Amino acid sequence: MEPSNMPVIGQIVRVNRGRDSGKYAVIIGVVDQRYVWIADGGKRKFDEPKKKNIIHLDLLPAVSSEVADSLRETGRVTNGKLRFALYSYVDNLSEEALEKGE
Template sequence: MMEMLNPPHIGQIVWVNRGRDSGKYAVIIGVVDQRYVWIADGDKRKFDQPKKKNILHLELLPLTSPEVADSIRETGRVTNGKLRFALNKYVEPADEALEKGE
């Protein structure tokens, strides 16, 4: 069994590279086990309808949203607005830099 160096954690930003949502960013809102996580983006994929994803189909980014992690830790849930805010805060600057480079 492959040992995970950085196990996925709640609030972590991921890039989906397989499936219907491929090419999109999302936030981990729950960890099922070593292999599966629940993701949502607050837009197409709401908190109440998260997607269960195999972590092999995700690229775990070295970014964590403390707002999302704290909210889930304290209340057990997070607003869709907060998920969108987290993704815009961390992902938009990176995307804009890529677009300007083209």
């Protein structure tokens, strides 16, 4: 596995398999080279994250520094910060799509 494909805490991912397929989440923990813990702050809260195999995720280039810093400093992150990070990323994606469509 290439180092660039390694997941990092705070990285935004898109789920490809399972019940949450097509939804976005944030990596809040790395178990090993194969598994990560993800949460979205809504349905999947920080206190009840989902353990996912990274082959079932699209590792996106965006990393939320707020989430990563909060986890590094306190070991926790609020569900509001997770929702804000995801909303900001998805909103940015839709703006780029609109600009390309014009």
